[in-house]
Amino acid sequence: MSLPPTELQDAVAPPGPGVLLTRLTGLRREEFARDVWARSALLIRRASDFSDLFCADAVDELISRRGLRTPFLRVAKDGSTLPESAFTSSGGAGATIADQVDDTALWRAFADGATLVLQALHRTWGPVTDFCSGLAAELGHPVQANAYVTPPQNRGFDDHYDVHDVFVLQIAGTKRWIIHEPVHPDPLRDQPWSDRRAAVAEAARGEPHIDTVLAPGDVLYLPRGWLHAARARGEVSIHLTLGV
Incomplete structure (x- = not known):
């Protein structure tokens, strides 16, 4: 539940300018709390270079080499989440893990237009962990992170709203976002x-x-309740969603 702006201002933050100013909004914490927080959507062009946080190579690393498993991995297409059985399988004779990611099935679903959702990156990817920790200290709220990897001309989810505030950080490719008021x-x-x-x-x-x-490098801030839907354009899109 979002705090009122005055309570956000009173949160204890670490010294220094903070990531709100330097990486996300160009606004100091007090300005963000007074003018934006829990009030309205905000679009910031060329806020920062986020390649140090996440990239396409990180997606490959997590899925192909680190054995990322459900529920840290979801797959969605056209508003529906695919069952885990659609992209997992047994490890074979003698294996004790029955829901390992099936690389062939996963990339087949991706080629067919499905979005890969890498959940809880604040627990599985170091640079994102550090970034979320800094933002959480600045805002006085826990911050979690998911990555959305969407093939060209597709979308994973229909119009919806979240029950928490979010920052969307575009990492690679482009994505059209349509936002409506609550x-x-x-x-x-x-x-x-x-x-x-x-x-x-x-x-x-x-x-x-x-x-x-x-x-x-673009950033979009959405208070909880704001409707949104997004569709990738002519190339694979990767974005991070930071949930507050």
């Missing part, structure tokens, strides 16, 4: 978008608040 402001954890599916679908047909293409 149908239910400041939803709590037990008020997911699926409970308001019809209202979300109707609002998504209206005039968007933001209709833009994110390129590498």
Whole structure:
């Protein structure tokens, strides 16, 4: 649950300018709390070079060499999450892990338009861990991270809202984002978008608040409750979502 701006200002933050100013928004913590936090979506062009945090090679490392498993890996296409059995299999005779990632099945799903979701990167990828820790100390809230790897001209999820604030960091490729204002402001954890599916679908047909293409280095901040959907353009898109 997002704190009011005044409470965010009172959070204990480490010394120095912080990543809000230097990497994400160009705003000091007090400015962000006063003008943006929990109030409105914010788009920042060329905020930073995020190649030190994550990249395509990191995706290959996590999936092909580190044995990333569910639930740290999800696969989604056109608004639906694929069952784990669609991209996992047994390790063979004598193996005790029955749900290892099946590389062939996984990349076949990706080639067919599915988005790979690498979850909880704040626990599995060092640079993201450090970045999230710094942002959490600055905001006074826990921060988690997922990566979304989407093939060209596809999207993983339909229009929806989150029940937490997010920062979207475009890493590679480009992705078109369409943002609408909330149908239910400041939803709590037990008020997911699926409970308001019809209202979300109707609002998504209206005039968007933001209709833009994110390129590498761009950042989008969305308070909880803001509707969004995104589609990759002419190349593979990779973005990080930091959930606050």
